[in-house]
Amino acid sequence: xxxxxxxxxxxxxxxxxxxxxxxxxxxxxxxxxxxxxxxxxxxxxxxxxxxxxxxxxxxxxxxxxxxxxxxxxxxxxxxxxxxxxxxxxxxxxxxxxxxxxxxxxxxxxxxxxxxxxxxxxxxxxxxxxxxxxxxxxxxxxxxxxxxxxxxxxxxxxxxxxxxxxxxxxxxxxxxxxxxxxxxxxxxxxxxxxxxxxxxxxxxxxxxxxxxxxxxxxxxxxxxxxxxxxxxxxxxxxxxxxxxxxxxxxxxxxxxxxxxxxxxxxxxxxxxxxxxxxxxxxxxxxxxxxxxxxxxxxxxxxxxxxxxxxxxxxxxxxxxx
Amino acid sequence: xxxxxxxxxxxxxxxxxxxxxxxxxxxxxxxxxxxxxxxxxxxxxxxxxxxxxxxxxxxxxxxxxxxxxxxxxxxxxxxxxxxxxxxxxxxxxxxxxxxxxxxxxxxxxxxxxxxxxxxxxxxxxxxxxxxxxxxxxxxxxxxxxxxxxxxxxxxxxxxxxxxxxxxxxxxxxxxxxxxxxxxxxxxxxxxxxxxxxxxxxxxxxxxxxxxxxxxxxxxxxxxxxxxxxxxxxxxxxxxxxxxxxxxxxxxxxxxxxxxxxxxxxxxxxxxxxxxxxxxxxxxxxxxxxxxxxxxxxxxxxxxxxxxxxxxxxxxxxxxxxxxxxxxxxx
Numbered sequence: 001x002x003x004x005x006x007x008x009x010x011x012x013x014x015x016x017x018x019x020x021x022x023x024x025x026x027x028x029x030x031x032x033x034x035x036x037x038x039x040x041x042x043x044x045x046x047x048x049x050x051x052x053x054x055x056x057x058x059x060x061x062x063x064x065x066x067x068x069x070x071x072x073x074x075x076x077x078x079x080x081x082x083x084x085x086x087x088x089x090x091x092x093x094x095x096x097x098x099x100x101x102x103x104x105x106x107x108x109x110x111x112x113x114x115x116x117x118x119x120x121x122x123x124x125x126x127x128x129x130x131x132x133x134x135x136x137x138x139x140x141x142x143x144x145x146x147x148x149x150x151x152x153x154x155x156x157x158x159x160x161x162x163x164x165x166x167x168x169x170x171x172x173x174x175x176x177x178x179x180x181x182x183x184x185x186x187x188x189x190x191x192x193x194x195x196x197x198x199x200x201x202x203x204x205x206x207x208x209x210x211x212x213x214x215x216x217x218x219x220x221x222x223x224x225x226x227x228x229x230x231x232x233x234x235x236x237x238x239x240x241x242x243x244x245x246x247x248x249x250x251x252x253x254x255x256x257x258x259x260x261x262x263x264x265x266x267x268x269x270x271x272x273x274x275x276x277x278x279x280x281x282x283x284x285x286x287x288x289x290x291x292x293x294x295x296x297x298x299x300x301x302x303x304x305x306x307x308x309x310x311x312x313x314x315x316x317x318x319x320x
Numbered sequence: 321x322x323x324x325x326x327x328x329x330x331x332x333x334x335x336x337x338x339x340x341x342x343x344x345x346x347x348x349x350x351x352x353x354x355x356x357x358x359x360x361x362x363x364x365x366x367x368x369x370x371x372x373x374x375x376x377x378x379x380x381x382x383x384x385x386x387x388x389x390x391x392x393x394x395x396x397x398x399x400x401x402x403x404x405x406x407x408x409x410x411x412x413x414x415x416x417x418x419x420x421x422x423x424x425x426x427x428x429x430x431x432x433x434x435x436x437x438x439x440x441x442x443x444x445x446x447x448x449x450x451x452x453x454x455x456x457x458x459x460x461x462x463x464x465x466x467x468x469x470x471x472x473x474x475x476x477x478x479x480x481x482x483x484x485x486x487x488x489x490x491x492x493x494x495x496x497x498x499x500x501x502x503x504x505x506x507x508x509x510x511x512x513x514x515x516x517x518x519x520x521x522x523x524x525x526x527x528x529x530x531x532x533x534x535x536x537x538x539x540x541x542x543x544x545x546x547x548x549x550x551x552x553x554x555x556x557x558x559x560x561x562x563x564x565x566x567x568x569x570x571x572x573x574x575x576x577x578x579x580x581x582x583x584x585x586x587x588x589x590x591x592x593x594x595x596x597x598x599x600x601x602x603x604x605x606x607x608x609x610x611x612x613x614x615x616x617x618x619x620x621x622x623x624x625x626x627x628x629x630x631x632x633x634x635x636x637x638x639x640x641x642x643x644x645x646x647x648x649x650x
Contacts (some may be wrong), residue, residue, distance in 0.1 A: 102543070102564070
């Protein structure tokens with residue numbers, strides 16, 4: 001088992017109080033698994049990803065444990081976490097377009113970074129060039145400045161930098177959001193390639209774009225307002241979702257062949273709750289068509305079938 | 321590249337032309353006439369007045385029509401002739417300036433460079449250091465807001481009158497003759513310290529505040545966060561941030577140089593320091609057209625050269641400006 005997370009809870013400290021961005025998340029990620037994390041803006045996807053690699057203010061660790069390849073990650077201790085960063089766990093950040101120092105040649109920055117982590121740049125250089133080829137970049141980019149690259153090229157360059165030390169877990173945060181559709185597909189395929197070539201063991205792919213997950217991910221985890229809603233294989237989530245939120249989310253996706261003008265896209269009525277003072281119990285219950293009294297308690301995230309996890313009193317009970 | 325420098329040089333030439341023209345006009349718009357002052361000083365009477373008047377008017381070329389004076393002025397400049405000082409008649413202006421220039425260079429160059437260097441280092445240190453930040457920030461704001469002249473007077477009062485460590489006024493002790501002796505150098509140094517300090521302190525505050533803010537901005541930049549997430553040590557991230565934050569500070573120097581020249585003027589007046597600033601004041605008092613023109617000419621040349629140097633330095637240190645240049649040449 002590559003990644004195992006137990007009761008991870010992360011708040012944001014603000015003047016108005018704690019924003020409960022992630023509450024009691026427990027799940028695991030198998031070796032070789034590409035897990036998509038889906039949900040709307042503010043549901044805690046990025047908080048989950050950021051807290052695993054670089055937990056810093058205003059993020060606040062509340063409780064929970066994280067194990068990677070059997071070792072516990074000291075995510076709440078910035079200093080102790082350092083040996084794990086890059087070598088065991090790495091990230092392609094949401095802001096990949098601006099992730100490189102604008103005034104340093106890319107090769108120079110990679111060299112500085114590797115040296116500072118105790119690696120020998122000269123020894124790794126041939127591998128860097130291999131990886132560049134893998135993402136269809138010429139080795140010349142090492143002699144260029146970031147502003148000389150297009151957005152897609154920068155994105156791929158950052159992918160190469162992030163994965164140079166063959167981390168066990170790669171967090172990919174909205175890697176395709178800033179790209180056009182054709183680049184999106186290429187980047188998604190490259191991520192799968194990285195996994196297939198065993199450059200990274202497993203990937204957590206954070207996105208609000210479910211269609212990209214359909215092409216890439218083995219499993220999808222759906223989050224809502226800081227809580228886990230459902231996790232299952234991609235097939236199951238798309239074709240047979242169980243959580244009312246997942247059902248509504250999937251049904252809001254456009255379908256090929258259906259004219260929008262004839263058949264307006266369905267949305268989910270209502271808005272997500274504010275996480276400064278979220279409702280008790282299931283946070284979806286105000287918008288949920290099937291909510292009942294029991295939903296005032298937090299539903300447990302339980303396995304209802306093999307590999308299918310669900311946090312819903314109604315749907316879960318039928319199978320319990 | 322060639323086109324970039326061509327364009328730059330054209331802009332500098334145009335600036336030079338306009339600035340020098342204005343410098344030529346300003347003294348001539350002042351009420352009065354330098355020759356009148358000379359004659360009244362000489363205490364002449366009767367027909368001698370008219371004779372001397374026409375002699376001097378002719379000698380300085382002031383009897384010619386204004387457009388011809390202007391033309392002559394430009395012709396003379398290209399011959400390296402800045403005319404004769406009226407106030408220090410008959411010393412040539414170029415000689416007067418040559419004598420004053422070393423004092424300016426000795427005062428301005430160290431104060432600009434050292435304050436820039438020290439301010440940047442100190443500002444970078446203060447960023448993200450609570451204790452230093454809480455003390456530096458208010459002090460820095462006060463220092464930058466202080467007028468050069470006021471600080472000069474304050475320093476002069478404290479160090480020359482109250483505790484009498486440093487001498488007040490002049491470039492060296494009046495009882496001395498300029499010579500290559502240690503005594504004379506010591507006197508030069510003693511007279512230099514306070515004007516230097518008054519310039520240094522005001523500028524230091526500004527650079528430190530600017531650098532502190534720039535560093536914080538860079539440390540919050542995405543590339544800093546990326547490096548942090550990949551476990552890069554603090555030292556590397558700080559280095560990157562410093563190298564990027566220094567760029568706007570280089571531009572700042574170019575902008576500041578013009579301001580510093582006027583700051584130096586006020587400082588030199590307060591300490592009666594015999595640099596160009598002090599000369600300008602004397603020239604205005606005596607309606608010395610030629611000396612005033614000459615001093616302004618040197619200030620203009622100095623500011624333009626400094627700006628040009630900064631332009632070139634910027635190309636060397638910021639790769640992004642180079643990209644803009646090749647784009648322009650294609």
